Amino acid sequence: MATYRIRHCERLSGEVSIHAAKNAVLPLMCAGLLTREPVTIEHVPELTDVHTLLEILTDCGACVRRDGDRHAPVSTLTLWSDDPHSPTSSDLLSRMRASVLVMGPLLARTGYARVALPGGCAIGQRPIDLHIKGMQALGAEVQLTPGSVTLQGRLRGGNVYLDFPSVGATENIILAAVLCKGTTRIENAAKEPEIIDLCTFLNAMGAHISGGGTGTIIIEGREALHGCTHRPIPDRIEAGTILCASAMTEGSVLLRGVRADHMRAVLFKLSETGVTLRESPAGLRLTGRASQPVQVRTLAYPGFPTDMQAPMMALALRLRGTSVFLETVFENRFMHAREMARLGASIRIEDRIALVNGGRILAGTAVTSTDLRGGAAMMLAGLAAEGETILRDPCGHIARGYEDLPGMLNALGAVITVEETTDS
Numbered sequence: 501m502a503t504y505r506i507r508h509c510e511r512l513s514g515e516v517s518i519h520a521a522k523n524a525v526l527p528l529m530c531a532g533l534l535t536r537e538p539v540t541i542e543h544v545p546e547l548t549d550v551h552t553l554l555e556i557l558t559d560c561g562a563c564v565r566r567d568g569d570r571h572a573p574v575s576t577l578t579l580w581s582d583d584p585h586s587p588t589s590s591d592l593l594s595r596m597r598a599s600v601l602v603m604g605p606l607l608a609r610t611g612y613a614r615v616a617l618p619g620g621c622a623i624g625q626r627p628i629d630l631h632i633k634g635m636q637a638l639g640a641e642v643q644l645t646p647g648s649v650t651l652q653g654r655l656r657g658g659n660v661y662l663d664f665p666s667v668g669a670t671e672n673i674i675l676a677a678v679l680c681k682g683t684t685r686i687e688n689a690a691k692e693p694e695i696i697d698l699c700t701f702l703n704a705m706g707a708h709i710s711g712g713g714t715g716t717i718i719i720e721g722r723e724a725l726h727g728c729t730h731r732p733i734p735d736r737i738e739a740g741t742i743l744c745a746s747a748m749t750e751g752s753v754l755l756r757g758v759r760a761d762h763m764r765a766v767l768f769k770l771s772e773t774g775v776t777l778r779e780s781p782a783g784l785r786l787t788g789r790a791s792q793p794v795q796v797r798t799l800a801y802p803g804f805p806t807d808m809q810a811p812m813m814a815l816a817l818r819l820r821g822t823s824v825f826l827e828t829v830f831e832n833r834f835m836h837a838r839e840m841a842r843l844g845a846s847i848r849i850e851d852r853i854a855l856v857n858g859g860r861i862l863a864g865t866a867v868t869s870t871d872l873r874g875g876a877a878m879m880l881a882g883l884a885a886e887g888e889t890i891l892r893d894p895c896g897h898i899a900r901g902y903e904d905l906p907g908m909l910n911a912l913g914a915v916i917t918v919e920e921t922t923d924s
């Protein structure tokens with residue numbers, strides 16, 4: 501179990517480099533099931549989710565080569581699959597939501613996929629009906645059994661309308677359709693930058709995908725795909741988390757290697773708090789004092805990302821007045837608010853709305869990381885609290901999605917120590 505000890509921090513300042521995006525890397529890794537030729541992903545972040553997915557892909561018959569490790573400047577991952585098959589371990593799949601992305605490639609490549617229903621953060625029901633609906637539109641026969649789903653059939657192109665622009669469902673359908681005979685059209689597709697990155701990657705493998713980043717994606721199926729080398733986009737959520745930390749402490753922070761064009765909604769909201777953001781060839785700099793409360797409504801991209809709701813709420817604890825958060829994407833994503841209240845925060849939750857009465861003095865105490873982004877937000881809240889905050893992360897949520905968040909904050913002047921203990 502990880503326990504973080506976070507000292508109150510007056511001011512963050514300095515520079516940090518942003519890692520590659522977790523949510524881009526995971527689907528790219530699953531594309532390694534699509535070909536016998538090596539696909540190489542550069543600058544892979546050191547995350548528990550990456551390790552778990554590597555275990556799952558190996559369990560599916562993929563071959564993996566990893567060059568470099570956390571002490572090397574760059575870690576490169578190469579994957580290929582001569583003879584892929586369905587995973588044998590349901591335990592591994594239940595550990596992370598993105599494991600469901602093996603379904604599309606396996607089905608397209610072998611005509612059969614049996615996968616356990618995925619796990620991940622308990623931030624809502626997180627069904628996979630849209631993934632399944634997409635596979636059915638491509639001709640798969642589906643059999644649901646308690647805890648798992650079996651799909652089979654020779655796929656061919658089809659038309660899919662997503663009732664909600666689900667990121668995972670869009671990715672899964674793309675990953676299947678690239679090897680289908682015929683043309684697939686996805687309507688109301690997700691537009692996230694990670695979708696564009698996946699399309700770029702697959703096109704480099706010889707796929708024919710157009711419309712990535714728009715609501716209509718068209719895929720002309722190919723007989724086979726080949727290898728490629730790709731560097732994923734930077735992590736806009738890691739970048740946003742560090743910017744919130746800086747804004748909370750009246751800091752002056754330069755983010756290197758960031759794509760500001762992927763973060764417009766977050767940057768607008770940060771500007772509304774009163775801070776100054778400046779883009780330059782060196783990176784993205786945030787300076788000044790955040791003071792004005794905000795109104796945040798989470799939406800699919802290009803709206804405000806649900807993954808930034810918790811870190812933004814940590815910032816709202818510092819803003820005098822009432823900030824309003826409306827969570828429209830997941831139905832159970834305010835678990836961190838209860839932990840923030842332990843530090844002395846005043847937050848009222850009504851259904852999907854959280855009202856944060858900011859500007860109160862917070863006092864460090866023992867709190868728990870409830871989920872990935874909620875855990876990161878608690879680390880930020882700990883910076884604002886007087887004295888020391890002890891953040892317990894029994895499920896290792898934070899390391900699932902951030903490569904050394906405490907180390908990045910410490911490089912900017914925070915004092916956070918990490919203890920790894922085994923549960924008794």
Ligand code: UD1
Nearest residue numbers: 523598626627628629630631664666667668669807829830
């Ligand atoms: C991805 C991200 C996650 C982010 C989320 C929303 C990855 C690995 N994870 O998760 O960090 O918070 O997008 O931006 O990229 N839904 C259904 N049926 C489905 C699929 C989804 O009802 O078949 C619902 C979900 O319950 C949720 C909403 O759609 O309420 C959004 O989910 P989705 O976009 O699919 O999120 P993920 O791909 O799981």
